[in-house]
Amino acid sequence: DAKTTQPPSMDCAEGRAANLPCNHSTISGNEYVYWYRQIHSQGPQYIIHGLKNNETNEMASLIITEDRKSSTLILPHATLRDTAVYYCIVRVRDTGRRALTFGSGTRLQVQP
Amino acid sequence: DGGITQSPKYLFRKEGQNVTLSCEQNLNHDAMYWYRQDPGQGLRLIYYSQIVNDFQKGDIAEGYSVSREKKESFPLTVTSAQKNPTAFYLCASSTVVAVRNTGELFFGEGSRLTVL
Numbered sequence: 001d002a003k004t005t006q007p008p009s010m011d012c013a014e015g016r017a018a019n020l021p022c023n024h025s026t027i028s029g030n031e032y033v034y035w036y037r038q039i040h041s042q043g044p045q046y047i048i049h050g051l052k053n054n055e056t057n058e059m060a061s062l063i064i065t066e067d068r069k070s071s072t073l074i075l076p077h078a079t080l081r082d083t084a085v086y087y088c089i090v091r092v093r094d095t096g097r098r099a100l101t102f103g104s105g106t107r108l109q110v111q112p
Numbered sequence: 113d114g115g116i117t118q119s120p121k122y123l124f125r126k127e128g129q130n131v132t133l134s135c136e137q138n139l140n141h142d143a144m145y146w147y148r149q150d151p152g153q154g155l156r157l158i159y160y161s162q163i164v165n166d167f168q169k170g171d172i173a174e175g176y177s178v179s180r181e182k183k184e185s186f187p188l189t190v191t192s193a194q195k196n197p198t199a200f201y202l203c204a205s206s207t208v209v210a211v212r213n214t215g216e217l218f219f220g221e222g223s224r225l226t227v228l
Contacts, residue, residue: 042219042221043204045219046216046217
């Protein structure tokens with residue numbers, strides 16, 4: 001699975017959009033991008049995933065660059081409850097025999 | 113409500129003692145996983161199981177053991193052979209189809225083990 005690089009921490013003002021970048025320059029054509037978040041002392045929570053098209057759901061939007069070497073998770077109106085560690089994960093589809101690998105992620109602090 | 117239940121939430125043990133962490137799910141998921149998380153670090157895979165009576169080692173299986181006698185249960189035993197067992201342990205589950213396609217895992221609330 002391709003390696004990902006995320007900034008260790010970011011701040012965002014409450015009510016503003018939080019844009020969390022992820023670099024995955026070695027991604028291959030059959031690898032998906034997944035985002036999870038982990039609120040302090042809880043289990044991670046799935047947010048969104050995508051292959052090459054931009055995706056949106058009720059939690060967030062995922063923007064993947066045309067060359068697929070990087071992506072951005074967007075929380076359109078961050079709230080204090082969005083303060084968490086956000087993990088960007090790249091994984092090959094159909095590898096049902098392996099679980100996801102979580103790196104260190106980005107610690108997002110939403111400021112009032 | 114459907115979900116994953118881990119117990120106990122907090123556990124203390126003395127060095128040299130084995131301890132078993134419970135993980136139960138009522139989501140009818142085929143696959144179950146155990147991760148370990150150290151402070152400020154990501155999650156590392158200990159063991160996983162895709163079907164009853166079958167499981168595979170993850171990246172850091174040494175000093176741990178598991179069983180999968182029932183679909184809904186996947187207990188983890190931290191043995192005395194584990195050199196540094198103090199950590200936050202997370203159990204997760206998923207359908208096999210979800211793992212292959214969406215990659216979505218459902219996590220429990222975790223068990224925090226401290227060795228005194």
